[in-house]
Amino acid sequence: MTTREKIIFAAVDLFNEQGISPVTLRDIAEKVNISIGNLAYHFKNKDFIIEEIFNIMENERQQRLSEVQMIPSFENANKQALAILKISLKYRFFFLDTLDIIRAYPEIAKLHRKQVESHIEYLKAILDYSVGSGNMEPEPYEGCYERLARTIWSVLQFWLMNEAIRGIKKHSANEARMTMWSLVEPHLTEKGRKNFPLNRQNSDTHASA
Amino acid sequence: MTTREKIIFAAVDLFNEQGISPVTLRDIAEKVNISIGNLAYHFKNKDFIIEEIFNIMENERQQRLSEVQMIPSFENANKQALAILKISLKYRFFFLDTLDIIRAYPEIAKLHRKQVESHIEYLKAILDYSVGSGNMEPEPYEGCYERLARTIWSVLQFWLMNEAIRGIKKHSANEARMTMWSLVEPHLTEKGRKNFPLNRQNSDTHASA
DNA sequence: GTCTATAGAGTGATAGAC
DNA sequence: GTCTATCACTCTATAGAC
Structure with missing residues (x-):
């Protein structure tokens, strides 16, 4: 599974649990075990994640x-x-x-x-x-x-x-x-x-x- | 109308327009034309406003x-x-x-x-x-x-x-x-x-x- | 691709003068 | 009751090394 895919899956999980707005980019990065910088490399925004x-x-x-x-x-x-x-x-x-x-x-x-x-x-x-x-x-x-x-x-x-x-x-x-x-x-x-x-x-x- | 009431009405208006989470205490204070300090005097939290x-x-x-x-x-x-x-x-x-x-x-x-x-x-x-x-x-x-x-x-x-x-x-x-x-x-x-x-x-x- | 580090923009909260 | 001023915190975004 690529990092990009991992990010998507983690985001879906977190969104399903908590809703969209309370979930921060930090939360997602943490769940995937990557840095925020790395996350930003794949998706500039929460918006891009959601669109994806x-x-x-x-x-x-x-x-x-x-x-x-x-x-x-x-x-x-x-x-x-x-x-x-x-x-x-x-x-x-x-x-x-x-x-x-x-x-x-x-x-x-x-x-x-x-x-x-x-x-x-x-x-x-x-x-x-x-x-x-x-x-x-x-x-x-x-x-x-x-x-x-x-x-x-x-x-x-x-x-x-x-x-x-x-x-x-x-x-x-x-x-x-x-x-x-x-x-x-x-x-x-x-x-x-x-x-x-x-x-x-x-x-x-x-x-x- | 007391300040307290004004705050409540302004909050309801803003919440109805934008939803709860995007509205900040600043927004509410601005709409009522009072300072944040004053707002905080009446309601410590957004939570208290919502409960009210x-x-x-x-x-x-x-x-x-x-x-x-x-x-x-x-x-x-x-x-x-x-x-x-x-x-x-x-x-x-x-x-x-x-x-x-x-x-x-x-x-x-x-x-x-x-x-x-x-x-x-x-x-x-x-x-x-x-x-x-x-x-x-x-x-x-x-x-x-x-x-x-x-x-x-x-x-x-x-x-x-x-x-x-x-x-x-x-x-x-x-x-x-x-x-x-x-x-x-x-x-x-x-x-x-x-x-x-x-x-x-x-x-x-x-x-x- | 991945990291660390930090800048920069809000936001909530509070201290203290009037 | 109401204000100004400021602190502390959180989040996003980005620069730059590896």
């Missing part, structure tokens, strides 16, 4: 999502959600300190915003597709499923913060996934209930840190 | 909620939600920097956690009551309404962060309120739909900053 982490996270996200078929089915939506939940656990700090990042790094914020909107659109597409395939009831009123898509997104976006605020120590990506489906469930048709990926008897994913 | 703000916010919240009848009806839930949305707009920073506060002020976090749990319990009570009064369908499966109550809470908790992340400048407390009710709507009985406080034709509350 964001890029790495993005690549990883794209990579994972590309492994899931884009056909908008419940099954694929479930896989997508699991992928996103895994990423968000690995790069927790990004989801916990989102606002700090938005305020301090407008370029990252802009990129992130695009991903958010395309994510919401994808979720909406799944809902529309499910109506078409007879798995979901037709939209009961204009804008209902648009809002539903946004709400589902926010469940995935905020589940870690939700746990943090409520003082829950054990992360449960599964709970987030269940919550997501619990929003869809009331809108299913009878046919939809049969194809539904949520099986309340066995919980197939537990993540913990 | 939290207490003020809490009193205001209690005050507003006490004006709403505790009978767990849709109507009262709607009023409660509006009260909470107003408070969260006024003390935005608390809802945007919740995690910073939790990390830095464990005592505040503990108090806040209690309020969160009691809020969720109250929401759950409304759901249960609505089943009893025939406005909502019986819980389709164990834990469904418990999770629904938590999800509703998170809509109210995260609506400002949601807007911030998505780059929405105009605050719309009404959108948050609508989202909240959209989660309940699919579970209504026919009777419930008649008593439902959500009227899609007129949007009665718009907040903006």
Whole structure:
């Protein structure tokens, strides 16, 4: 592992533990066992470190999502959600300190915003597709499923913060996934209930840190 | 207005604009047009300022909620939600920097956690009551309404962060309120739909900053 | 690539005059 | 209560030796 990589990993660890702002360049250098001067050689700023982490996270996200078929089915939506939940656990700090990042790094914020909107659109597409395939009831009123898509997104976006605020120590990506489906469930048709990926008897994913 | 009060108001303004950590004691003193020495006379720390703000916010919240009848009806839930949305707009920073506060002020976090749990319990009570009064369908499966109550809470908790992340400048407390009710709507009985406080034709509350 | 050493910019805290 | 002045500390950034 190159020093550059070591720095990135150490930074992610520290950010995940403490959040971004309390972590100093000294802390990172100390964790990697190199001098601050050396750290500065690799990354002039904390900013460059964060941008690098964001890029790495993005690549990883794209990579994972590309492994899931884009056909908008419940099954694929479930896989997508699991992928996103895994990423968000690995790069927790990004989801916990989102606002700090938005305020301090407008370029990252802009990129992130695009991903958010395309994510919401994808979720909406799944809902529309499910109506078409007879798995979901037709939209009961204009804008209902648009809002539903946004709400589902926010469940995935905020589940870690939700746990943090409520003082829950054990992360449960599964709970987030269940919550997501619990929003869809009331809108299913009878046919939809049969194809539904949520099986309340066995919980197939537990993540913990 | 006493100096102490001026300090508090200035601090809330600055925190709402920039978040907590970037604001220095100097910034606050400058905004109030007093010296740092004087500021220090009134509040030794940023910590003391934040605790004071939290207490003020809490009193205001209690005050507003006490004006709403505790009978767990849709109507009262709607009023409660509006009260909470107003408070969260006024003390935005608390809802945007919740995690910073939790990390830095464990005592505040503990108090806040209690309020969160009691809020969720109250929401759950409304759901249960609505089943009893025939406005909502019986819980389709164990834990469904418990999770629904938590999800509703998170809509109210995260609506400002949601807007911030998505780059929405105009605050719309009404959108948050609508989202909240959209989660309940699919579970209504026919009777419930008649008593439902959500009227899609007129949007009665718009907040903006 | 890696180190040591230090400059320079804040920030919080406090002593002491008015 | 309010001010000025200053100290001590922390963090970033950089120069220069190895």
